[in-house]
């Protein structure tokens with residue numbers, strides 16, 4: 001639908017132009033087309049989904065509910081997950097049309113597909129997203145944008161060069177409560193902002209509930225803590241197993257360092273291993289630091305000084321991501337920010353503190369120094385001199401923007417800047433030094449050891465763009 005024609009127009013643009021010329025709405029109502037669930041094929045956005053783990057299904061189900069899009073293909077490296085994806089999609093449409101792919105590059109090469117939803121682990125984001133952009137697919141991609149800042153820059157470049165519409169899975173921006181909090185700050189109601197507190201979860205969260213099973217196998221060794229599972233120990237030898245037949249583990253590890261298969265490090269729990277994820281900090285920074293930046297108007301800027309301290313398990317532990325962390329950031333506008341996990345003085349969510357008051361927001365929580373701000377989902381109109389981008393449904397907003405070619409509520413540049421504080425905080429913690437960051441040129445000043453951590457080596461044959 002979106003492939004370039006010889007005249008340089010995309011097919012999608014041609015349809016929009018043709019519809020406009022005869023003054024018809026681009027999407028005809030169901031009663032006019034004779035379809036109740038699906039619009040006419042020429043007006044549908046054909047979507048492929050890549051990654052069917054924790055987040056792939058809810059994202060996809062939201063797209064299934066939107067009748068100007070058709071989910072036509074699914075891809076996963078785990079045969080069981082792939083089958084579940086195909087079954088879910090076919091059950092919804094009551095047909096057998098959904099195509100199944102093992103290799104995301106084959107799905108992306110399909111001319112039938114206009115857009116993709118990508119929900120693969122963080123260590124795969126750069127390769128899948130840049131290939132999708134090269135193949136001219138619009139992208140609904142997950143946070144954090146990528147595992148390192150250099151990979152994020154590659155995605156931003158590919159999206160910009162190919163004029164791709166990008167939506168990040170930072171869906172909090174499509175919730176009225178977060179917009180209200182950000183608008184309170186942007187409208188100066190708390191006065192001049194002095195400080196922002198961003199509270200994120202700490203520790204490790206066994207998202208597959210499989211740690212007890214491993215601990216049962218380790219019990220004969222007298223081990224009751226996964227921290228004892230380290231290479232070279234008997235516990236490690238018990239934890240390592242053959243990958244299950246349904247999973248293509250070699251490809252799943254992809255560009256990351258090859259490691260023996262341990263099921264507690266794979267689906268969902270890859271987050272707790274720096275080889276594939278970034279721990280709680282990087283899992284959440286794309287949600288709450290994203291909202292913090294929204295309130296500050298910093299979607300295209302960033303901090304200048306970053307200093308972090310954290311508690312880390314051994315680098316070779318089964319789950320090695322930091323369990324408690326505190327990052328202090330200075331922004332050039334004389335604003336300080338603390339991003340912390342596991343500290344009682346920093347509540348989960350985002351709190352902006354200004355000269356005249358404060359406001360705090362979290363999923364399901366809102367509080368403010370002025371009780372009047374707590375009333376209603378939105379600020380009263382007279383206070384909304386600055387109105388932030390409004391979206392009531394994150395997937396709806398993506399499809400609307402695919403059609404209008406206007407930016408989504410969380411474009412790729414926003415995703416990039418929202419996660420930079422987390423990446424730099426982690427680098428500061430790992431190097432034990434304060435980072436001086438030039439946000440305009442996106443460079444660490446001095447500190448070669450920290451500069452090296454802006455990127456990572458890819459395992460052959462994978463190559464970063």
Ligand SMILES: NC(=O)c1ccc[n+]([C@@H]2O[C@H](COP(=O)([O-])OP(=O)(O)OC[C@H]3O[C@@H](n4cnc5c(N)ncnc54)[C@H](O)[C@@H]3O)[C@@H](O)[C@H]2O)c1
Nearest residue numbers: 051052053054055076077078081119120142143169267268
């Ligand atoms: N926006 C949110 O609220 C939210 C919530 C959870 C996760 N996420 C993000 O979604 C992404 C996926 O996380 P998850 O928790 O669903 O992980 P997951 O491990 O549960 O699922 C990932 C799936 O991708 C598959 N996969 C891995 N590499 C692949 C490849 N190269 N090609 C095709 N399939 C591949 C895996 O087999 C697995 O089924 C992450 O970036 C995560 O940060 C976002």
